[in-house]
Amino acid sequence: MSEDMHVTEQDFDAIIQKSAVPVLVDFWAEWCGPCKMLAPVLDELAAAYGSSVRIAKVNVDQQPSLAARYGIRSIPTIIVFRGGEIVEQMVGMQPKEALKAKLDSLL
Numbered sequence: 001m002s003e004d005m006h007v008t009e010q011d012f013d014a015i016i017q018k019s020a021v022p023v024l025v026d027f028w029a030e031w032c033g034p035c036k037m038l039a040p041v042l043d044e045l046a047a048a049y050g051s052s053v054r055i056a057k058v059n060v061d062q063q064p065s066l067a068a069r070y071g072i073r074s075i076p077t078i079i080v081f082r083g084g085e086i087v088e089q090m091v092g093m094q095p096k097e098a099l100k101a102k103l104d105s106l107l
Contacts, residue, residue, distance in 0.1 A: 001012055005055070007028055007057070015046075018042055019054055021051070023056055024045070025079045025081065026056070027076060030061065035076045037093055045099060058070050065079075074091050
């Protein structure tokens with residue numbers, strides 16, 4: 001998906017802070033079954049929202065310091081930022097409708 005962005009410690013702050021639109025960040029890992037189930041849902045949301053929402057992914061195995069910074073203990077964890085601030089945090093597989101409702105409330 002074109003809106004899907006894998007972010008690292010080096011570019012995370014710039015992406016989150018500079019975004020004019022809400023940013024949904026998926027903290028995930030390759031070995032996580034629920035994370036793999038969530039991926040197509042996020043693809044659909046990225047397609048549906050286009051440029052009005054950014055979807056970013058953080059691989060917790062490759063970016064352990066970001067996971068620690070946000071206290072990620074279980075994955076998938078989704079954190080939604082607006083204006084650089086956390087506005088929502090969800091742990092575990094989320095239904096598309098719940099994610100859509102949260103994003104709609106921020107637009």
